[in-house]
Amino acid sequence: MPAPEILPDTRDGHARAAALLRGGALVALPTETVYGLAADARSDTAVAAIYAAKGRPSFNPLIVHLPDLAAAEALASFPGPALALARAFWPGPLTLVLPLKPGHGLPPRVTAGLPTVAIRVPAHPAMQAVLRAFGGPVAAPSANPSGRISATTAAHVTAGLGDRIAAVLDAGPTSVGVESTILAPAEGGTRLLREGGLPREAIEPLTGPLLLDTTPGAAVEAPGQLSSHYAPRAPLHLGGQPQPGEITIGFGPTGGELTLSATGDLAEAAARLFATLHTADALAEARHAPAIRVAEIPETGLGRAINDRLRRAAAPRG
Incomplete structure (x- = not known):
């Protein structure tokens, strides 16, 4: 198979x-967070090709990308504060895990067989x-081999x-640099499934305190919940004293050969992380x-999303 066609950011x-x-076909497309590996979300064959190209586990659901709220309401129900969240933060780096509506037209492979869909x-x-x-709806996980950066x-x-x-549609570097925040809104409260480009401080005025559900459990409900993810080939260590020969990445006054900011x-650190x-x-x-x-990153605002990615990148490999 030939190298991918490079498409310009033009009409x-x-x-x-x-x-x-x-x-x-599979096409890598830019979003404000990261590049996504896109396919027709209504085609089981095309969606299967995403999993094959990435080497992605079949139990890990995909995010469905849509142009607007009206298109999302055709696929899913919006419980609790979901509609208010969508109106406040769409378009933007927020994914909502919502109950599927009858007749949604998505193959089970998109949702990993779950009754919900990430939109x-x-x-x-x-x-x-x-x-x-x-x-139409486009399924698009991050455009990288599964588990890697x-x-x-x-x-x-x-x-x-x-x-x-x-x-690949080349529109230059992405601006946010970390994947979307994933929430599961419900009448009884909103669960945080993945830290991301929209910090908690912006969300909680609409939802009240988020129910933190960021540690992997027996069931994966949304992308980014695997314990080992976003990993470089080399082992990654967080904080502590650098050892001889290590490649060091600094932040703020803690310098390094490279730096996030x-x-x-x-915000600069998030954009530059990957x-x-x-x-x-x-x-x-x-x-x-x-x-x-x-170097250590403060556990506040976008720092939570950065640390989430770094902890998973540093986790023991399966």
Whole structure:
């Protein structure tokens, strides 16, 4: 299979991406969070190709991307504060896990057989343009091999997935840099399934205190809940004293060979997280370094999402 076609961020590029999706192909598309590996969410064959290309476990559900709230309401019910959350934060880096409506038209593989579906309305203009040109729901997990570092540039996508996909729409680096926050709203309260690009401080005025449900359990309800995820090839250590030969990633006054943000800005650190991990991993491989070590990040705001990714990246590999 040839290398993926690189599509420009133009009307012609958007139309080509939509045409490939209609033909059942896999296309990597930019969102404001990370690049997603997109397929027609109504096609079981196309969705199966996502799992095969990523090496993704079949019990790990996918996020369905839609252009607006009206399209989401055709697929799912909105219990509790779900509608208020959608109106406040869509389009944007928020995914809602919602009960499916009868006649939704999605194959069970999209939801991993669950009675719920994870839905997001992305804000990236290129993704919005492709969604509208395509005219249907698009399943799109992060465009990287399962368990490895997420892709925030087209180059990351091609390095990770190569000839396993048909095309990449190159719109430059993503702006948020960490995946969406995932919530499961219900009448009795809203559970936080994954920290992400929308911090708790912005959410809780609408929901009240979130019910924290971020540790993996027996059942996976949403993407990003596996204990080992986002991992570089080299071992990753968090905080502590750097050891000889390690690749160091700093934050704020804690310097390193690389840094997430020299000024200690959490938004900058989130935007740079995965790109910095890709760079550190390449350095570690070139130098045969024993590990990568990342400075401590404050557990507040976007720092929670950064630390969530780093803890999973540092977890023991299965």
